[in-house]
Amino acid sequence: MVRTCCVIGCNVRSYDRHGNKLGLSFYAFPTWKQFQGAQVSDVTKRRRRAWIAAVRRADIKFCSISRYHLVCSRHFHSGKPAYEMDQTNPDWVPTLHMGHSEIRTSHADRHRRRTQREQKKALGQICDGHVEAEVTGADAENADLRERQTEDQRPTIDCVRCVQSRAEINRLLEENRKLKSLLDKTELNENFLQGDTEKVKYYTGLTCFAIFMSVLDNVKAFLPASKKLSHFQMLLLTLMRLRLDLPVQHLSYLFNVSHKTLSSVFADTIDVLYARLGILVHWPERHCLQATMPPQFMETFGNRVAIIVDCFEIRTERPSNLKARAQTYSHYKGTHTMKYLIGITPQGAISFISKGWGGHVFLSSSDIYRYIEQGFDIRDAVGMMCAEVKIPAFTRGFCQLDAKDTENTRAIAHLRIHVERVIGSLRNKFKMLHTTMPIRSLLPCEGEDVTFLDKIVRVCCVLVNMCPSVVVKPDTHETCSC
Numbered sequence: 001m002v003r004t005c006c007v008i009g010c011n012v013r014s015y016d017r018h019g020n021k022l023g024l025s026f027y028a029f030p031t032w033k034q035f036q037g038a039q040v041s042d043v044t045k046r047r048r049r050a051w052i053a054a055v056r057r058a059d060i061k062f063c064s065i066s067r068y069h070l071v072c073s074r075h076f077h078s079g080k081p082a083y084e085m086d087q088t089n090p091d092w093v094p095t096l097h098m099g100h101s102e103i104r105t106s107h108a109d110r111h112r113r114r115t116q117r118e119q120k121k122a123l124g125q126i127c128d129g130h131v132e133a134e135v136t137g138a139d140a141e142n143a144d145l146r147e148r149q150t151e152d153q154r155p156t157i158d159c160v161r162c163v164q165s166r167a168e169i170n171r172l173l174e175e176n177r178k179l180k181s182l183l184d185k186t187e188l189n190e191n192f193l194q195g196d197t198e199k200v201k202y203y204t205g206l207t208c209f210a211i212f213m214s215v216l217d218n219v220k221a222f223l224p225a226s227k228k229l230s231h232f233q234m235l236l237l238t239l240m241r242l243r244l245d246l247p248v249q250h251l252s253y254l255f256n257v258s259h260k261t262l263s264s265v266f267a268d269t270i271d272v273l274y275a276r277l278g279i280l281v282h283w284p285e286r287h288c289l290q291a292t293m294p295p296q297f298m299e300t301f302g303n304r305v306a307i308i309v310d311c312f313e314i315r316t317e318r319p320s321n322l323k324a325r326a327q328t329y330s331h332y333k334g335t336h337t338m339k340y341l342i343g344i345t346p347q348g349a350i351s352f353i354s355k356g357w358g359g360h361v362f363l364s365s366s367d368i369y370r371y372i373e374q375g376f377d378i379r380d381a382v383g384m385m386c387a388e389v390k391i392p393a394f395t396r397g398f399c400q401l402d403a404k405d406t407e408n409t410r411a412i413a414h415l416r417i418h419v420e421r422v423i424g425s426l427r428n429k430f431k432m433l434h435t436t437m438p439i440r441s442l443l444p445c446e447g448e449d450v451t452f453l454d455k456i457v458r459v460c461c462v463l464v465n466m467c468p469s470v471v472v473k474p475d476t477h478e479t480c481s482c
Contacts (some may be wrong), residue, residue: 003074007055009099010071026070027081029060031151044084050093056100083475088162150400188255190232204239207467208375212239215466216276221274228257229265237262238269242460245431267452271445273462274455280462283307297346300415305346308419312427313337313359314453330359336444340457344422346415348471350461355454356442418471425470430460 003014003026013020031053033044051071052060060069073079075094082089193200193209200209212235220231229237237251252262290303297305316336319325328336337359343352427433433456441453 004068004071005074006057006060006069007071007075007094007097007099008057008442009075010072010097012074025073025080027073028067028070029065030084031079040085044088047084047087047092048392054093054095054098056098060263087138087165097302111449145172165290175423188233188236189230191238203243203469204236205243205463206239211466215273217267219272222276224265224268226261226265228261229255234265234269238266238273239463241266242432242456242463245435270452270455272460277462278458280465281350281353281458284345284349290343293349305415307343307345308416309341309343309352310416310419310423311339311341312423314356314433314457315338317436317439318440324358327360333359335359338437338453342419342423342461344419344471346418346471348418348422348423348469349465350426353458353461355450356457378437422464423468425467426460426464429464429467432456433460 001014005012005026012024013022014024014026020111029390030044030047032041032048034041049062052062052065055071057069071094075096075098076091078092079090081094082091084092086092137350160400181409193203193212195209197208200206200212204212206212206215216232217446219235223231223234225235233255237255240246241248241251248259248262248266249273255262257265286306289306291304293303297303313330313333314337315333316328319328325336328338330337335380336357339361340356341352341354342350345351437453441456442451445455
């Protein structure tokens with residue numbers, strides 16, 4: 001299709017008479033964008049009017065411009081129109097070879113028009129008419145003066161508009177920078193936690209960002225790939241659920257993933273943490289225990305204490321199977337639970353965590369730990385290993401303890417309280433252990449002899465071991481390295 005330029009005196013065509021393309025580009029008049037905001041509407045409206053004024057054709061009106069009315073690239077400095085919002089660009093409006101001059105009206109023409117007006121006023125009038133004509137002439141001269149002043153002020157007005165445009169652009173750039181900064185703070189990525197220790201403690205239970213990144217470095221090579229979540233986000237959402245017991249649906253909204261995807265990621269991450277970090281719950285060597293024995297234990301038992309044991313329970317749903325219902329019912333809690341035996345070192349680190357047992361397994365008054373089905377007394381077992389169990393004395397049918405038993409019981413209870421403090425720290429730090437666990441978490445994992453709940457409990461114990469001990473207070477001079 002042959003295109004022609006609508007500028008007066010131009011009339012160039014896209015092809016010559018021989019059908020050869022001339023290499024020119026043709027551009028339609030800008031449209032008035034009325035529905036993209038007040039600023040865009042105002043700018044595009046002024047630009048359309050400016051193009052019409054630059055072309056100066058009587059048949060081109062603002063409301064009716066034919067799509068065949070085009071302006072060629074010869075009329076732009078850069079060969080094409082500028083971006084519509086770049087009002088300071090010389091190519092915002094076509095200005096070259098427009099076919100008309102911008103010569104101002106001369107003083108002689110103004111004098112001739114003024115003389116003609118005076119003559120018309122003087123006809124048929126008396127002397128007063130002459131005075132009136134002189135006044136009219138003075139008004140015309142003042143009008144000419146105002147016209148010249150207006151023309152002289154045009155560059156100043158244009159400069160003011162340029163300054164205003166630059167100021168608006170700078171304001172928008174600053175606003176864009178602030179919005180990006182706010183977005184980085186709310187998006188759940190590295191910037192969400194970095195540099196904010198309190199936020200790390202609240203969302204993950206860990207003491208600082210350096211420990212979080214250390215855990216990530218140890219497990220990220222084993223985490224599954226995901227299109228929507230990074231390895232950082234996988235670990236973060238897992239710790240957030242353990243720490244705050246947030247519902248899966250709520251987390252799926254925060255991380256913008258489906259319910260199914262988030263549940264799968266949580267299970268996979270727990271598996272990796274259990275496999276990679278589970279060894280951090282271990283029984284230390286005897287010489288390590290003796291070298292770091294706290295003074296309060298040394299005063300009572302010397303350096304012979306290896307572990308302090310207790311058990312805690314986690315509520316579960318009521319099983320539908322009658323046998324399972326009987327095995328999990330806890331008379332102590334009055335509900336269905338899973339019970340875990342936990343052991344801590346004198347320094348306060350968790351060194352042992354058992355598999356889960358039904359809440360019907362109980363702690364009797366005559367032995368520390370007895371499994372009902374096995375009838376196993378832990379004191380006999382440790383006695384075979386040349387070890388001794390220290391437990392508080394019981395009245396055994398007497399009204400009260402004698403003085404020696406009372407003193408021993410007070411000393412043991414004073415030190416045994418540390419295991420309860422560790423259990424309290426474990427449950428308070430990871431609120432998921434307070435919730436009622438579903439039955440599916442009590443089933444053995446495929447190809448393993450542990451349940452998913454066992455893995456969750458062990459991972460929580462590992463994370464507690466990464467935090468400062470509640471038994472031995474850290475040195476006040478120690479500071480975080482991150």
